[in-house]
Amino acid sequence: MRSRNAKRKPTPTPPDHADDGWARAKDPTPGVCRVPRFQPLFEALRALKRDDERENHCHHPPHSHRHGDLHPPTLPPSVNTVHIALFEDVSNAQAIRKRLIQAATTEGEEGDRLKAEVDFGFLEGRMLVSKSHLLTAIQTTLLNALTPAVVPSSAGSASGSGSSTPNPNPTPALAQTPPQLLTRSHNIHSELLLTLSPNNNITESIRRHGLSDQTTSLVVVRMGPGPTYAEAQEGPDGRGRGQEQNVDSRQSVWKEMEEVVKGRLVELDQLDREDHPDWARVDKVYKLAEMNQLKLPGLRQRKIDAVINAVAIKSVT
Amino acid sequence: MTSTYVPPSHRLIQQSELIKQGAEATYRHPHLDLSLTRTRLSFEARALARAQRAGVSVPKVLWVDPAQGLLGLEKVEGWSVREILGGGAEGEVEAHEGEEEGEEEIEGGHGAEGSLQGGAVVEDEAVESEGMQKLKQLGVNQEHLMKSIGAALAGLHLTTIIHGDLTTSNMMVRLTPGSSEPYEVVLIDFGLSSTAQYAENYAVDLYVLERAFASTHPASERLYAGVLEAYSHGLGEKKWQPIEQKLKEVEDS
Ligand SMILES: Nc1ncnc2c1ncn2[C@@H]1O[C@H](COP(=O)(O)OP(=O)(O)OP(=O)(O)O)[C@@H](O)[C@H]1O
Ligand SMILES: [Mg+2]
Numbered sequence: 001m002r003s004r005n006a007k008r009k010p011t012p013t014p015p016d017h018a019d020d021g022w023a024r025a026k027d028p029t030p031g032v033c034r035v036p037r038f039q040p041l042f043e044a045l046r047a048l049k050r051d052d053e054r055e056n057h058c059h060h061p062p063h064s065h066r067h068g069d070l071h072p073p074t075l076p077p078s079v080n081t082v083h084i085a086l087f088e089d090v091s092n093a094q095a096i097r098k099r100l101i102q103a104a105t106t107e108g109e110e111g112d113r114l115k116a117e118v119d120f121g122f123l124e125g126r127m128l129v130s131k132s133h134l135l136t137a138i139q140t141t142l143l144n145a146l147t148p149a150v151v152p153s154s155a156g157s158a159s160g161s162g163s164s165t166p167n168p169n170p171t172p173a174l175a176q177t178p179p180q181l182l183t184r185s186h187n188i189h190s191e192l193l194l195t196l197s198p199n200n201n202i203t204e205s206i207r208r209h210g211l212s213d214q215t216t217s218l219v220v221v222r223m224g225p226g227p228t229y230a231e232a233q234e235g236p237d238g239r240g241r242g243q244e245q246n247v248d249s250r251q252s253v254w255k256e257m258e259e260v261v262k263g264r265l266v267e268l269d270q271l272d273r274e275d276h277p278d279w280a281r282v283d284k285v286y287k288l289a290e291m292n293q294l295k296l297p298g299l300r301q302r303k304i305d306a307v308i309n310a311v312a313i314k315s316v317t
Numbered sequence: 318m319t320s321t322y323v324p325p326s327h328r329l330i331q332q333s334e335l336i337k338q339g340a341e342a343t344y345r346h347p348h349l350d351l352s353l354t355r356t357r358l359s360f361e362a363r364a365l366a367r368a369q370r371a372g373v374s375v376p377k378v379l380w381v382d383p384a385q386g387l388l389g390l391e392k393v394e395g396w397s398v399r400e401i402l403g404g405g406a407e408g409e410v411e412a413h414e415g416e417e418e419g420e421e422e423i424e425g426g427h428g429a430e431g432s433l434q435g436g437a438v439v440e441d442e443a444v445e446s447e448g449m450q451k452l453k454q455l456g457v458n459q460e461h462l463m464k465s466i467g468a469a470l471a472g473l474h475l476t477t478i479i480h481g482d483l484t485t486s487n488m489m490v491r492l493t494p495g496s497s498e499p500y501e502v503v504l505i506d507f508g509l510s511s512t513a514q515y516a517e518n519y520a521v522d523l524y525v526l527e528r529a530f531a532s533t534h535p536a537s538e539r540l541y542a543g544v545l546e547a548y549s550h551g552l553g554e555k556k557w558q559p560i561e562q563k564l565k566e567v568e569d570s
Binding site: 139290296298306313316 | 362363366369370371372377378379380382383389496497
């Protein structure tokens, strides 16, 4: 029997911009403009939750939440900053691919250096149906990668030694595990490709959503470290170091991107253009043929929503 | 369950969102509740995605956090059908006055909001709800709304998805300026949904709704008849007949 309580209207919290990284990132800050149209998601992700809350949060099992106390998922500093750029008329896709392969196959220090140079998610722009498709994929990727695997009580824990001794003090694994990156593909950026893909085949996800020799529209994503919440709050106006680091990281990441990609930097909003996606391929990959047949009004938006849903529920499909 | 509203300014994705968590979590053993909540929320997420693909209006899924048992949903801006019909915003159909007051207290920490909502409950039939007023301005009357609900339910059932908890609180009305219809009915709360196998499954879904109407709204028979008429029309004679048959059986029993 399910509970009949807690029927509450969503709390109409007044928007609070005070600690809102997104709003700030949009401020026309002089100096930031040196990297025009480069979309920083600084803090927007990190603002998912504050560091100070996070600590408590991660060490408590979910049932400790009470009404009105729900938090969206949170990110540790190692991946709390995301930089995104959209390039059109990319002319060196083949060369980038070569670099990726070279980096992956070179060992030792040299290999590490090469890998660092191309440590980005390279996404086929025409396979993205909207800006929120991309953002949802990034969010889902981080969320899944950070989700500690919860070990069912019966199945024994990950050690795999076949130990059948029941834990005398069973606690959900979640309660003890601090957030850390747990990726299947060992790299947060290839995990992003996997998130975009409706199945779990890594090779296929690269082929469909990654960079190909023919790519001319390219999204480049860097998920990496950033300032902590406390750092972001420092300074007289509460925008101190966070803001500086924001600018710094934008410029340095931009430099790294520029080094790799030959193309025209455009607004990320270009992803929302109706003619931007390669719908034939999108329909095939996301199996939208049935929707085409429904003859419903607003088909395009419905298809976009279907694709976003597919990405958002990736972890439970 | 609990839902918390998160203003869009705090999110990566600029979208009003509602976080949903299973209420069961509070009462069960941590291990157990974790997996149960996870299963249910995962199920709800998948059902929403499936319904959306089939053309049913439901909230978008923004993210799923299975470990915490949380679900991030698009916030539907509008009113529940319950609110529109003047059944008030609070409480479930079966809940009695006393219970509801108790629950308000349990929720605690929301004093201002609680009293605000308490005041908003429309007790007097003569007073029209905000939502109904808006609809009327757009030339939409109750009958029209009932038709839309019936059509929405037919749309859902044609996908073989059973809602499992059809109440007027679990249907929302959202205005859709700029499209051919002035509003749409959005179905929410798919936590108890399932896939139908028999005509009986659909009939039970409808029966639950009938009970919900009867216990919440005055003149419910007329309203519900309007829903059913549009529903049968939307479903088509062939699919409707076996369901109608089952409905009669359920009602006679
Ligand atoms: N996506 C949404 N947009 C706007 N309001 C919502 C949304 N989801 C839920 N609500 C509001 O919150 C209330 C409770 O949500 P919901 O019906 O999903 O959960 P519930 O009924 O408590 O769950 P259950 O029935 O499984 O116990 C709804 O009646 C509705 O008023
Ligand atoms: Mg409900």
